[in-house]
Amino acid sequence: MQFVDVIGQTVLSTRLRDGVLSGRIAHAQLFEGPKGSGGLALARAYAQYLHCTDRSEEDSCGVCTSCLAHKKVQHPDLHWTFPFFKKEGSGKSLSEPFQIAWRQLMLESEYIGIDDWLSKIGADKKQLFISVDEALEVNRKLGLKSFHGSYKVLILWLPETMRIDTANKFLKLIEEPTDKTIIIFVSQNADTLLPTMLSRLQRVHVPRLSDSEAALGISAKTGLSADAALSFAHITEGNISAAIRMSSSGVETPDLGLFSFWMRACWSRDGEAFMTGANDFASPGRESQKRFLTYALHMVRQCIIGNYGAKDLVRLTEGEKAFVSKFSRFIHHKNVVDLSRLIEDAFTDISGNVNAKVVFFDLSVRVHMLLRKESE
Numbered sequence: 001m002q003f004v005d006v007i008g009q010t011v012l013s014t015r016l017r018d019g020v021l022s023g024r025i026a027h028a029q030l031f032e033g034p035k036g037s038g039g040l041a042l043a044r045a046y047a048q049y050l051h052c053t054d055r056s057e058e059d060s061c062g063v064c065t066s067c068l069a070h071k072k073v074q075h076p077d078l079h080w081t082f083p084f085f086k087k088e089g090s091g092k093s094l095s096e097p098f099q100i101a102w103r104q105l106m107l108e109s110e111y112i113g114i115d116d117w118l119s120k121i122g123a124d125k126k127q128l129f130i131s132v133d134e135a136l137e138v139n140r141k142l143g144l145k146s147f148h149g150s151y152k153v154l155i156l157w158l159p160e161t162m163r164i165d166t167a168n169k170f171l172k173l174i175e176e177p178t179d180k181t182i183i184i185f186v187s188q189n190a191d192t193l194l195p196t197m198l199s200r201l202q203r204v205h206v207p208r209l210s211d212s213e214a215a216l217g218i219s220a221k222t223g224l225s226a227d228a229a230l231s232f233a234h235i236t237e238g239n240i241s242a243a244i245r246m247s248s249s250g251v252e253t254p255d256l257g258l259f260s261f262w263m264r265a266c267w268s269r270d271g272e273a274f275m276t277g278a279n280d281f282a283s284p285g286r287e288s289q290k291r292f293l294t295y296a297l298h299m300v301r302q303c304i305i306g307n308y309g310a311k312d313l314v315r316l317t318e319g320e321k322a323f324v325s326k327f328s329r330f331i332h333h334k335n336v337v338d339l340s341r342l343i344e345d346a347f348t349d350i351s352g353n354v355n356a357k358v359v360f361f362d363l364s365v366r367v368h369m370l371l372r373k374e375s376e
């Protein structure tokens, strides 16, 4: 993909291109930024720019052999590593069996989250990680001669899923680089990386998109109206991949009805209402379930923002405001962190194909306990 396809991030894009044009290219870089801010999209545009044989100051050309190969996600000097699980019966633990699925996902979307990847490979509840075997394999591949005499580029998505032994192998690769190799780590949680690793990477901060930037991008990618795009940008807090996914599930207005019904049921621990809610939650399918949980997280956050007096920050429709004005007193500093985490965990479970009714029921019971927690 080209820089023109990246949403927002114009200052950073210019800085990256200037680095290439002036030959200041760090061989190990860390693109770090919050979920959905576009680190992976930038890494792809950057790799294409590096390989393009007819680049301009503004962008890669889009039509040379290298650019066409990038467009098909088939450039022989672009290598990918990402979290995966060990397939049963396979000897070594390598990303190789997942490379086709990864390529498909890259072709489908420029903005993805871990849940898109989980759904793509049907990982169920398996823990995804980057293995030592994979680090050794990457080392071997990057040691080979490049196909087109240009840079060999490795994009490694989510280095935070490496275990320490894997990280140490990559550390060696960073410290003793092979010729004309560029390693780009793309992280959503860089603080969890080893300090020894962080200190050896050139850190590139990818800032969160503003709502208006995100809305423009969502509108361009999905064809939604500016208003609808802005509401998705609000709900997902500028997370482009989540917003695009929500918009493609086809429902324009997220379900305030189910959310308010559910919160009342959670408050009163109404078992019968839990069952009704679980059915309503489960029946429309995984994408709608994920959308509902994203919405729930948004509403919980809006309650807490409203509580702390930043009324003008609250991004709500009139109907939502009416609900929040009554309900927000039950959400406070003692329960908001745990509430958010529970909803995020439920989201991960749904992405990993756990039974939706079980997830909803379990979540409801836990939310009940947190809502009943006193604020003082």
Ligand SMILES: [Zn+2]
Binding pocket: 051, 052, 053, 054, 055, 060, 061, 062, 063, 064, 065, 066, 067
């Ligand atoms: Zn080109």
